[in-house]
Amino acid sequence: MSKHMTSRERFLKTMRNEKPDRVPYFEEGIRSDVIKAWRKQGLPKNTKLSEMFVTDRREEIEVNLEPRRKPRKWPASRNELNVLKKSLDPDDSRRLPGKWSQRVRTWQSRDHVLMLRVHRGFFLSMGVHGWERFSEVIHLLIQDPKFVHEALAVQGEFAARMAERVLSEVEVDAVVFSEPIGGNDRPLLSPQMYEEFVLTSYQPVLDAVKRHGVETIVLRTFANARILIPSILKWGFNCLWACEVNIDAMDYRDLRREFGTELRLIGGIDLDALRGGREAIRREVEEKVPPLLAGGGYIPLADGRVRADVPFENYIYYRQLLEKVTRAQA
Amino acid sequence: METKAIIDAVLNFDQEKTARLVRARLDQSTNALTILDQALIAAMDEVGRRFSTGIFFVPEMLMAAEAMHAGLEVLKPHLAKSDIKAKGTVIIGTVKGDIHDIGKNLVSMMLECAGFNVIDLGVDVSQGKFLAAAEKYQAQIVALSALLSTTLAEMEAVVAGVGKRGGSLKTLVGGAPVTASFAAEIGADGYSPDAAGAVSVARSLIYA
Numbered sequence: 001m002s003k004h005m006t007s008r009e010r011f012l013k014t015m016r017n018e019k020p021d022r023v024p025y026f027e028e029g030i031r032s033d034v035i036k037a038w039r040k041q042g043l044p045k046n047t048k049l050s051e052m053f054v055t056d057r058r059e060e061i062e063v064n065l066e067p068r069r070k071p072r073k074w075p076a077s078r079n080e081l082n083v084l085k086k087s088l089d090p091d092d093s094r095r096l097p098g099k100w101s102q103r104v105r106t107w108q109s110r111d112h113v114l115m116l117r118v119h120r121g122f123f124l125s126m127g128v129h130g131w132e133r134f135s136e137v138i139h140l141l142i143q144d145p146k147f148v149h150e151a152l153a154v155q156g157e158f159a160a161r162m163a164e165r166v167l168s169e170v171e172v173d174a175v176v177f178s179e180p181i182g183g184n185d186r187p188l189l190s191p192q193m194y195e196e197f198v199l200t201s202y203q204p205v206l207d208a209v210k211r212h213g214v215e216t217i218v219l220r221t222f223a224n225a226r227i228l229i230p231s232i233l234k235w236g237f238n239c240l241w242a243c244e245v246n247i248d249a250m251d252y253r254d255l256r257r258e259f260g261t262e263l264r265l266i267g268g269i270d271l272d273a274l275r276g277g278r279e280a281i282r283r284e285v286e287e288k289v290p291p292l293l294a295g296g297g298y299i300p301l302a303d304g305r306v307r308a309d310v311p312f313e314n315y316i317y318y319r320q321l322l323e324k325v326t327r328a329q330a
Numbered sequence: 331m332e333t334k335a336i337i338d339a340v341l342n343f344d345q346e347k348t349a350r351l352v353r354a355r356l357d358q359s360t361n362a363l364t365i366l367d368q369a370l371i372a373a374m375d376e377v378g379r380r381f382s383t384g385i386f387f388v389p390e391m392l393m394a395a396e397a398m399h400a401g402l403e404v405l406k407p408h409l410a411k412s413d414i415k416a417k418g419t420v421i422i423g424t425v426k427g428d429i430h431d432i433g434k435n436l437v438s439m440m441l442e443c444a445g446f447n448v449i450d451l452g453v454d455v456s457q458g459k460f461l462a463a464a465e466k467y468q469a470q471i472v473a474l475s476a477l478l479s480t481t482l483a484e485m486e487a488v489v490a491g492v493g494k495r496g497g498s499l500k501t502l503v504g505g506a507p508v509t510a511s512f513a514a515e516i517g518a519d520g521y522s523p524d525a526a527g528a529v530s531v532a533r534s535l536i537y538a
Binding site: 130131134135138139141142181183184185186187188189190193222223227244246248271272304307308309 | 343384387388389390392393430431432433435479480482483505506507508509512523524
């Protein structure tokens with residue numbers, strides 16, 4: 001067994017496919033409404049979950065990547081794109097989280113894992129929040145692909161300058177590209193279209209990230225992105241974090257067999273099992289986690305935000321079992 | 331030959347050409363139902379096939395559906411005149427507590443293109459509204475969409491409500507957190523992981 005490590009050291013070791021003292025345990029984005037519900041189910045008053053379960057702190061820097069002035073209409077023409085461009089000023093100090101200088105100082109001597117969210121993904125950066133704009137963007141993709149390239153290039157350059165700005169001051173442990181809109185059986189765009197439009201526009205961001213020596217580049221997807229994996233690997237991503245997907249279609253054991261440890265993995269534990277009960281949790285954790293840990297480069301985590309429909313007693317059982325199974329493996 | 335030309339126009343996402351070719355066939359006194367079934371619906375069946383085999387993705391499917399719609403608009407007055415019935419009536423909506431509409435609208439569009447009469451109730455739809463609409467329009471299917479896992483209980487309640495009502499009304503469910511096993515667990519009659527698949531499930535529910 002190696003010496004006791006900080007959460008940060010543990011994460012870095014894991015992502016380098018080396019052997020940490022134990023696997024990192026992250027919390028699953030549990031919100032206050034869940035804590036409130038769990039208090040009624042036995043979570044003691046004034047007790048934090050991190051006091052009940054061994055937890056590695058993870059922080060994500062969320063810079064504001066939205067246009068400063070929300071567009072009345074998202075661009076579908078060059079003129080509208082020029083207007084939007086003016087609202088994407090990377091030098092605007094309001095884009096950084098509050099108390100920035102103080103935070104930067106604190107981060108210099110941190111023990112926890114720090115990630116930077118660098119891109120909001122294709123659909124959100126094209127302004128898609130509902131059907132009307134979704135339909136408009138799809139039309140543009142087919143009828144005016146040059147415009148979509150231009151719009152994505154504007155977003156890519158802006159995101160790259162924001163990343164540059166943060167990375168010149170802060171050494172982060174990973175960057176996260178988010179891709180929140182997709183289908184549970186496949187992505188909405190074909191791999192060819194995803195490469196041609198989306199990944200190409202990420203290039204300036206990826207260049208900035210590499211210039212600053214960030215080792216772990218995460219694609220956090222909320223869709224079944226399996227067929228996009230060869231493309232993202234080609235572009236230099238090395239970690240997949242799949243959330244709220246059809247778990248059978250994105251079984252991490254299959255992905256590991258297919259892509260090896262070149263693709264690091266975060267998540268992979270079916271949230272439905274946590275809703276289900278002890279037997280479902282036991283099967284899920286005992287069958288999936290050990291083979292993935294054996295190869296390294298894996299952080300076990302539920303495949304999405306734990307919500308109030310997970311009973312507290314299930315969550316306790318899950319966290320305790322996860323510790324037991326992973327420690328046995330170590 | 332002309333039938334194939336219409337199919338090709340749909341598959342090339344050419345709205346104007348689809349409408350023009352449909353009009354030309356009507357001018358040749360071809361029966362509107364024949365054009366609908368043999369050209370437009372046949373084209374959308376091919377779209378479904380290309381989607382399920384990974385040749386088409388959502389952009390291609392949506393653009394083809396719009397080309398098909400352009401042809402359908404030309405046919406509509408003729409279909410109405412001939413008193414031709416739809417393939418069935420589907421009530422569709424996103425369940426209460428959920429305001430996501432992209433998946434639901436894709437399904438709605440594909441069902442319409444397959445010749446179903448689709449009544450779209452929108453988003454955040456209560457059980458009562460689904461049941462009332464099913465009654466009012468004498469629907470054969472209630473199609474439910476959800477994106478948030480927290481609204482799955484609502485989906486289950488609507489499926490139970492339809493079951494309690496009795497009769498031949500069927501339920502079809504889908505959405506990001508919905509799986510085949512969840513659909514079976516709550517007693518839904520049909521499940522599809524995508525919009526193109528929803529068409530064949532809807533057909534099987536009606537014609538089974």
